[in-house]
Amino acid sequence: MTASREYFLDLYDRQLRTDAETPSAVQVQRLGPLRLVTFAHGRGFITYPRITEHNPLLADLAEEALDYFIKQPQITQVEFKTRGHDYAPGLDQKLRELGFTAEEPESIMIGDMGSLYSSQPAPTGVQLGKIGAESEVEAMCRMIDQAFGEPYDPSTAQALIARLAKKDGMELWVASVDGQMVGAGRLEPVGGTEFAGLWGGGVLPEYRGRGIYRALTDARARSAAGSGFRFVHSDSTEYSRPILEARGLVKVSETTPYLWERD
Template sequence: MSTAALYLRAYDQQLRTDAETPSAIAVRTLGPLRLVTFPGGRGFVTYRDLAGADEPRVRDLVASALDHYREDPSVTRIEWKTRGHDHAPGLHDALVEAGFAPQETESIMVGPLQALAADTPPPPGVTLRTLQEEREVRAMSAMADIGFGEDPDPARADVLLARLARADGMELWVAELEGRMVSAGRLEPVPGTEFAGIWGGVTLPEYRGRGIYRALTAARARSALAAGKTLVHSDSTEYSRPILERQGLVKVSTTTPYEWRC
């Protein structure tokens, strides 16, 4: 079995379980689906596989999942997380016809944490640190939204603050230059697995290409190794994928979120 296949098997077996949604406030199973509700009115649909469902069964699952969330008036948006290696006949058409819109496809990257943890000093003048204080978390979240080309959304900061309050192991990292936050990312050790997740990595456009993201990634990897993790996973944009590949991670599949809003 190839290295990529071994990593993909570990990803499917260890991460596509409750470990995928540590901050959920409610989880219901519907056949092979896990229907998750997060704080802030966000629904999330995931699964290890679709249990061999044919196209009519896939359509039934989409409709039943949407009915479930429509019964909860607090849920205003839903993400259905698809993976490119799943057997899911007719899923794209069923989701689109139900009102879901496909978002940007990202690469699922998996590899050894040690490969990311090399002593990679930040560029001159750049400092790396973790955050805990509400004011700084909100500033980091707003900067990340801008880096991703979106309007700052205070609700995203609310979710991060709620997770910090639960002390579930998540760490928020930033890179600063001359007192300005210019890059950020999360580290999420996954309890009961070999994995830590590196998420939300973003650098403001005018600061890209300087090695800041790479240094921030290395700092997060060293922190995860200190917590006893050995593997890392990340859903990566086309900006971060080549950086992670150069550092030893392997693209094992793709993921495309489909979003529904009321």
């Protein structure tokens, strides 16, 4: 019997919010229900547990939360992560007034890890494997930014290199053709939970439609299951959502990141 959306949403709210989202945090400050998280390389992050009408309104706390990061000159970017199933009247308007910009909404996908297994082999000529060297991580990040049509951001590679040094279970998987990286994705086990996350999956446009994303998903899922993780979660774009739904994952809600950048 396939688990219901409500079952998976409850798992998400209980196991995958607040501290579970920020394993590499440098510092965490509380502000009511909000967690104000400082990451390395000038990144701030705001998250919170499930909010109902019985909790303080998030919009009332947003300005004070941003002020906390503005007072830290090393912080150049802040993300306020919102979820569609939370009680947050007025939050969108308040964040925009404060200078945040809403990114594209992403689907929160949850499912059984085994549902991502594929019965098909990797596409002919495609090699899959984990990477860890600094030069490989940098090359992977350049390729992923190219895949999504974004400028290369060296801070992303620096953050991943620092994370690998912690040996907390994160894995970086790449797909290569004739020695060239053409696709990649992260596997991030969530300590103390039954979940591992699939993040950052992308394939160069000219290599899409060949089963490379499927093969990368299969490899990461089997690696996670081998370490005892039962469930998978991912915040998915509209490109990857249908692929994950076809494999049995369920869309339980949406998340919209709001970004603020220092002038």
